[in-house]
Amino acid sequence: MLRNGKKLTASLLLLFLVVFPLTFLSAEAAGAPVGITILHVNDTHGRILPEVEKGVNKKRPVGGAAWLAKMVEKEREKNPGGTLLLSAGDMFQGTAVSREFNGKPVLDVMNAMKFDAMAVGNHEFDWGKNVLADLSRAARFPFLSANIRDGDGKRPPWLKPYVILERKRLKIAVIGMTTELTRYIVKPENVKGLSFLEAGDALPPAIKEAKSQGAKTIVVLSHAGLDADKQIAQEIPGIDVIVGGHSHTAVTTPVVAGRTIIVQAGCCGHFLGVLRLKIDPESGRVVEFMKTRVLKKVYSGPNDPFDPNIAGIVKRYHDRIKDRFSVVVGETAVDLVRNYGGESNIGNLIGDAMREAEKADIAFHNSGGIRGNVPAGKITLEQLYAVLPFDDVLVSMDLTGKQILLILEQNAAVERGILQVSGLKVKYDMTRPVGERVVDVEVGGRPLRPGKSYRVVTTDFVAAGGEKFAAFREGKNVRYGDDMRDALVAYLKRHSPVRPEVEGRIVFVK
Amino acid sequence: MEERLTVFVNGKPVTVFRGMTVKHALISLDYALYRDVRDGKAVVKDENGFTVGLGGALHDGARFYLDMAGRTGCR
Numbered sequence: 001m002l003r004n005g006k007k008l009t010a011s012l013l014l015l016f017l018v019v020f021p022l023t024f025l026s027a028e029a030a031g032a033p034v035g036i037t038i039l040h041v042n043d044t045h046g047r048i049l050p051e052v053e054k055g056v057n058k059k060r061p062v063g064g065a066a067w068l069a070k071m072v073e074k075e076r077e078k079n080p081g082g083t084l085l086l087s088a089g090d091m092f093q094g095t096a097v098s099r100e101f102n103g104k105p106v107l108d109v110m111n112a113m114k115f116d117a118m119a120v121g122n123h124e125f126d127w128g129k130n131v132l133a134d135l136s137r138a139a140r141f142p143f144l145s146a147n148i149r150d151g152d153g154k155r156p157p158w159l160k161p162y163v164i165l166e167r168k169r170l171k172i173a174v175i176g177m178t179t180e181l182t183r184y185i186v187k188p189e190n191v192k193g194l195s196f197l198e199a200g201d202a203l204p205p206a207i208k209e210a211k212s213q214g215a216k217t218i219v220v221l222s223h224a225g226l227d228a229d230k231q232i233a234q235e236i237p238g239i240d241v242i243v244g245g246h247s248h249t250a251v252t253t254p255v256v257a258g259r260t261i262i263v264q265a266g267c268c269g270h271f272l273g274v275l276r277l278k279i280d281p282e283s284g285r286v287v288e289f290m291k292t293r294v295l296k297k298v299y300s301g302p303n304d305p306f307d308p309n310i311a312g313i314v315k316r317y318h319d320r321i322k323d324r325f326s327v328v329v330g331e332t333a334v335d336l337v338r339n340y341g342g343e344s345n346i347g348n349l350i351g352d353a354m355r356e357a358e359k360a361d362i363a364f365h366n367s368g369g370i371r372g373n374v375p376a377g378k379i380t381l382e383q384l385y386a387v388l389p390f391d392d393v394l395v396s397m398d399l400t401g402k403q404i405l406l407i408l409e410q411n412a413a414v415e416r417g418i419l420q421v422s423g424l425k426v427k428y429d430m431t432r433p434v435g436e437r438v439v440d441v442e443v444g445g446r447p448l449r450p451g452k453s454y455r456v457v458t459t460d461f462v463a464a465g466g467e468k469f470a471a472f473r474e475g476k477n478v479r480y481g482d483d484m485r486d487a488l489v490a491y492l493k494r495h496s497p498v499r500p501e502v503e504g505r506i507v508f509v510k
Numbered sequence: 511m512e513e514r515l516t517v518f519v520n521g522k523p524v525t526v527f528r529g530m531t532v533k534h535a536l537i538s539l540d541y542a543l544y545r546d547v548r549d550g551k552a553v554v555k556d557e558n559g560f561t562v563g564l565g566g567a568l569h570d571g572a573r574f575y576l577d578m579a580g581r582t583g584c585r
Contacts, residue, residue, distance in 0.1 A: 054550020185529030248563030
């Protein structure tokens with residue numbers, strides 16, 4: 001028995017000596033830090049073609065979906081099974097091809113590139129909730145935002161707060177965050193019925209829920225801007241990484257706030273963010289990360305490699321945009337002619353369209369923003385893009401009669417590029433000194449009253465004080481509206497054929 | 511919620527409407543600054559030294575500097 005007992009002890013000892021190191025080694029292998037790569041872009045703003053961006057490189061083109069896709073492919077090859085591809089939002093608005101196909105060109109590219117998730121940015125609402133919901137339904141990856149609620153306090157069905165992605169047996173929660181200022185900076189109708197919670201109210205419950213689902217590592221995909229991201233990292237515990245957007249910041253060295261790593265990849269698809277992490281699989285904590293070369297420029301010159309499949313998608317849409325540009329959106333019975341130094345009939349037309357779009361008393365538009373004439377006849381979309389090439393949006397505000405008078409006096413002082421008007425008639429006596437030239441103003445057929453408040457619409461360029469019209473910066477109850485071109489297209493569709501005239505809205509007595 | 515926010519460009523305060531971007535702050539201060547950045551003669555950097563694009567959102571109190579020699583920009 002004893003002998004047998006000794007044998008048993010020896011056997012157990014042998015077993016222990018053989019098996020324990022194997023188990024330990026095995027446990028060490030299983031517990032070794034996991035290499036995860038987060039590839040990321042943000043604020044691509046519809047750009048799927050290369051462009052020369054002098055701030056990045058004077059001559060060599062950058063950006064372009066096909067070139068970006070090739071870089072993503074190469075990075076995935078470096079860490080197969082351990083790579084995520086994320087977007088921090090504002091992907092669709094910003095180019096004609098994306099606008100005319102309601103973001104579908106960008107979405108098709110993202111689907112083909114196999115994005116894993118996208119945060120919803122404020123510009124995702126530029127074309128209304130329905131367009132955004134359609135895009136979300138057509139996406140093969142989730143649209144994320146943990147802080148958007150509908151009128152019932154629930155999450156819209158086309159939106160997820162987070163997604164859990166598993167890489168190398170590590171569960172990583174990616175939680176979306178949309179700037180809470182969206183309700184102030186988007187056309188109100190486009191976010192009607194939605195509320196945007198503060199990060200402090202939305203993220204902790206989402207983190208808790210994701211962890212209860214087994215997530216070890218928490219990534220917040222944030223469209224809030226770098227300064228807000230730093231604040232989030234300082235105030236909300238449990239976030240390992242913030243992949244950001246909104247401020248278009250080229251974060252060339254990861255920012256560390258508290259125990260959170262923050263990155264952002266500039267804008268416009270000019271950069272691919274590449275964040276390499278070593279993560280402890282037990283705690284989910286980042287134990288090591290690459291601190292340099294986290295932004296890679298997406299060069300897209302003739303000798304730079306690109307993905308032919310993505311190039312094909314882009315080409316198909318650009319072939320179709322030619323047809324879309326030839327679509328007739330209205331008709332004019334007269335030539336539409338601009339005039340930088342005085343009233344113009346095209347300025348009157350644009351001003352009327354702006355005023356109607358925003359139901360304002362008065363519209364002001366800078367002559368310098370009108371870049372072409374249109375001959376009498378059918379008006380195509382391409383012609384409108386030539387007339388209004390800038391991506392201006394409507395901004396309406398309350399101004400007093402006194403402030404409007406100041407603007408009109410400034411208007412009389414500029415040598416070129418006066419403001420075109422709608423809803424208002426002004427007479428200037430140019431023989432009088434600067435600042436005393438306005439001799440008569442009517443709004444809606446009645447004399448302007450200095451103490452009265454008027455609703456005024458202009459463009460974001462002018463509202464910022466562009467062309468030195470500083471009085472616009474004093475406006476109250478500011479509201480953002482549609483893109484200028486969209487407002488003009490809508491007006492032309494309602495009123496064609498149009499016959500705008502130079503009708504004495506701006507009269508100079510010399 | 512305040513309708514306006516103030517940022518600092520080259521140390522000078524600029525007050526713009528909430529929702530406006532780096533581009534608007536430059537226009538508001540001096541159109542020539544905006545033109546230089548648009549034309550690639552300068553880039554805008556934030557207080558961390560990172561380049562920010564003209565379309566970048568503003569945060570109340572943010573500080574920006576124009577780097578006339580720098581690159582690595584975006585819109």
